[in-house]
Amino acid sequence: MRKTFVGLVLVVMLVASLSGCNWFSQTSATPTPAPAPPPSPWPLAVTDRSGQQVTIAAQPGRIISMAPNLTEILFALNLGSKVVGRTSFCNHPPEAAAIPSVGDEWSPNYELIAGLKPDLVLAVGTAESKIVVESRRLGLTTVVTQSATIEEVFEDIVLVGKVAGATQAAEQLVDTLRGRYHAIKEKTRDAKDRPSVFWVIDIDLWTVGPGTFMDHLTTVAGGVNVAASEGFAYLQYSMEALLAKDPDVIIVAVPKDEYPKLQAKPGWDQLSAVKNQRVLFPDPDVVSRPGPRIVDGLELVARGLHPQLFR
Amino acid sequence: MDLERRWEARRHAVWLMAAATVLVMVVAVGMGAVPVPAGHVIGIITGRLVPAFAPTSSWTASHETIVWVIRLPRVLLAGMVGAALALAGATYQGVFRNPMADPFVIGVSSGGALGAVLAIVLGWGRGLGQYAIPAFAFGGAVVALALVYTLARIDGKLPVVTLLLAGVAMSTILSALVSLLIVLSRQRMEQVIFWLMGGFTSARWSSVGLSLPYMILGALVLLRRSRELNVMLLGEEAATHLGLDVERVKRELLAAAALLTATAVSVAGLIGFVGLVIPHMVRLTLGPDQRWLLPGAALTGASGLVLADLLARTVMVPAELPVGVVTALVGGPFFLFLLVRRKKPRR
Numbered sequence: 001m002r003k004t005f006v007g008l009v010l011v012v013m014l015v016a017s018l019s020g021c022n023w024f025s026q027t028s029a030t031p032t033p034a035p036a037p038p039p040s041p042w043p044l045a046v047t048d049r050s051g052q053q054v055t056i057a058a059q060p061g062r063i064i065s066m067a068p069n070l071t072e073i074l075f076a077l078n079l080g081s082k083v084v085g086r087t088s089f090c091n092h093p094p095e096a097a098a099i100p101s102v103g104d105e106w107s108p109n110y111e112l113i114a115g116l117k118p119d120l121v122l123a124v125g126t127a128e129s130k131i132v133v134e135s136r137r138l139g140l141t142t143v144v145t146q147s148a149t150i151e152e153v154f155e156d157i158v159l160v161g162k163v164a165g166a167t168q169a170a171e172q173l174v175d176t177l178r179g180r181y182h183a184i185k186e187k188t189r190d191a192k193d194r195p196s197v198f199w200v201i202d203i204d205l206w207t208v209g210p211g212t213f214m215d216h217l218t219t220v221a222g223g224v225n226v227a228a229s230e231g232f233a234y235l236q237y238s239m240e241a242l243l244a245k246d247p248d249v250i251i252v253a254v255p256k257d258e259y260p261k262l263q264a265k266p267g268w269d270q271l272s273a274v275k276n277q278r279v280l281f282p283d284p285d286v287v288s289r290p291g292p293r294i295v296d297g298l299e300l301v302a303r304g305l306h307p308q309l310f311r
Numbered sequence: 312m313d314l315e316r317r318w319e320a321r322r323h324a325v326w327l328m329a330a331a332t333v334l335v336m337v338v339a340v341g342m343g344a345v346p347v348p349a350g351h352v353i354g355i356i357t358g359r360l361v362p363a364f365a366p367t368s369s370w371t372a373s374h375e376t377i378v379w380v381i382r383l384p385r386v387l388l389a390g391m392v393g394a395a396l397a398l399a400g401a402t403y404q405g406v407f408r409n410p411m412a413d414p415f416v417i418g419v420s421s422g423g424a425l426g427a428v429l430a431i432v433l434g435w436g437r438g439l440g441q442y443a444i445p446a447f448a449f450g451g452a453v454v455a456l457a458l459v460y461t462l463a464r465i466d467g468k469l470p471v472v473t474l475l476l477a478g479v480a481m482s483t484i485l486s487a488l489v490s491l492l493i494v495l496s497r498q499r500m501e502q503v504i505f506w507l508m509g510g511f512t513s514a515r516w517s518s519v520g521l522s523l524p525y526m527i528l529g530a531l532v533l534l535r536r537s538r539e540l541n542v543m544l545l546g547e548e549a550a551t552h553l554g555l556d557v558e559r560v561k562r563e564l565l566a567a568a569a570l571l572t573a574t575a576v577s578v579a580g581l582i583g584f585v586g587l588v589i590p591h592m593v594r595l596t597l598g599p600d601q602r603w604l605l606p607g608a609a610l611t612g613a614s615g616l617v618l619a620d621l622l623a624r625t626v627m628v629p630a631e632l633p634v635g636v637v638t639a640l641v642g643g644p645f646f647l648f649l650l651v652r653r654k655k656p657r658r
Contacts, residue, residue, distance in 0.1 A: 107631055108629070111382070112345060115345030
């Protein structure tokens with residue numbers, strides 16, 4: 001049993017390193033009500049994505065971001081200087097590296113979190129997520145985000161902007177992103193063909209099924225995820241099964257140094273997508289992280305699926 | 312004369328272990344990822360324990376949270392779990408007369424794991440909130456044990472060999488179910504794996520309070536039965552000839568050890584090595600007399616696991632190592648050292 005666990009740990013770490021965020025859940029809680037706030041919104045009461053009513057006493061000056069996508073959002077809203085703690089997965093933007101890390105998203109160091117005296121902790125998850133439960137137990141103001149679709153990413157950006165005191169910046173950012181998002185959607189909607197797509201999220205051919213963020217991205221980009229009708233959100237294909245499905249496009253979302261191992265797998269050369277050079281090698285973070293770069297990721301995938309539409 | 316002196320020496324050794332345990336716990340409360348001055352630590356704890364004597368607080372609220380909400384329950388829980396696992400391990404080794412026996416040998420760990428995984432993956436017991444996982448782990452451990460005991464019972468007796476075999480078979484089946492559930496639910500995989508690796512990151516006062524009564528009960532039964540366990544070491548047949556109600560004593564010992572293990576598993580997950588090696592370490596220093604071995608193992612298990620958890624949370628800040636990794640990496644070589652030193656001819 002032990003050995004299997006070690007193997008599974010490695011798989012999990014791998015997924016973490018390439019995604020570093022929680023795109024697992026399919027829940028779509030009620031979005032936050034978004035009336036324009038009056039000049040001084042503090043104290044501010046919001047209902048976060050865990051369904052919890054949270055009151056933020058004053059504009060937060062010390063924020064801990066417990067997920068890489070939240071760190072990206074905070075920096076995109078020019079709030080980077082207020083972030084006093086981040087996870088070890090938070091690798092973007094590069095300036096984030098200067099912020100002290102409190103450990104990884106799943107087993108952070110709660111002593112460090114409390115020691116940083118944050119007046120706002122931002123997390124991804126649900127009311128039952130360990131980080132959320134523990135952070136609230138320590139008496140810290142904790143706001144939970146959760147997005148399974150691009151629209152929900154926009155909602156999360158607005159929520160983060162609101163609780164962190166940058167409502168206007170958030171709305172501006174979302175306006176820009178939404179404009180680009182709709183432009184891409186319009187193009188792909190009229191595409192005549194719907195190429196079949198297989199995602200490789202680790203080199204042992206783990207892939208994404210229904211309800212996942214990448215499955216959603218594929219659909220919006222005008223493709224069909226070959227694993228979309230499987231019963232699981234995450235599942236493993238054998239090379240045989242992959243050859244049988246023989247997808248039009250393969251998207252390899254694993255770290256660069258692992259490409260050779262994947263390409264050396266027996267049968268890989270026989271896949272049509274490989275023969276036709278329709279394998280995409282995006283930065284895994286850009287296509288999987290529900291943050292401000294997700295529209296870049298979408299554009300990348302859409303362009304790969306429908307090169308003729310993006311000339 | 313010589314016997315008396317050896318008795319005295321063991322008594323001193325156990326007192327020394329008790330003192331060491333207290334010292335280790337004090338140091339562990341004083342150390343962590345965030346440095347808190349010793350004076351503040353003492354002030355915070357006395358202030359909470361006897362509000363009347365509360366010194367004027369010169370520390371911050373976050374220091375108080377760190378010491379009182381995070382560190383102290385964590386250190387206490389690690390101590391309790393270490394003592395429980397070492398006691399249970401020593402007992403199983405004695406009852407089975409097998410040096411390879413550990414607290415998990417008859418299926419407690421895999422039963423507890425299956426219970427916890429059902430709670431994590433399928434969301435069983437949602438209504439119990441934060442207690443769902445411990446409750447299901449405890450339940451799983453108890454159900455697995457009951458099954459093993461029932462399967463192994465022959466004519467009202469519990470032959471040791473049958474018990475071990477039934478335990479091993481049950482462990483294998485339950486572990487396979489756990490692996491299956493993990494593979495089928497990748498989105499919860501990380502949570503399951505962190506639980507299985509064991510640790511004290513979510514230790515809290517309620518876990519200390521909830522597990523303490525079971526631990527005290529199990530420990531008292533075992534410590535009171537240490538004399539009978541000595542007799543059982545002679546073999547069940549010899550013990551019967553000496554007038555011991557072997558089946559009854561065995562049932563009591565196994566039930567108490569199982570209670571300790573199930574409680575430990577429910578609050579701390581699967582922490583290996585402590586229950587296997589601590590009893591051997593203590594046996595190497597105190598000898599095989601269970602009247603000294605059991606209290607010695609409890610104390611050494613407590614200080615050992617507190618120390619391992621201290622290392623786990625301080626050596627790689629901000630990351631925390633799984634405490635099971637530390638117990639094996641630090642405890643293993645130390646145990647081998649004791650073993651090799653003992654092999655040398657004595658003068």
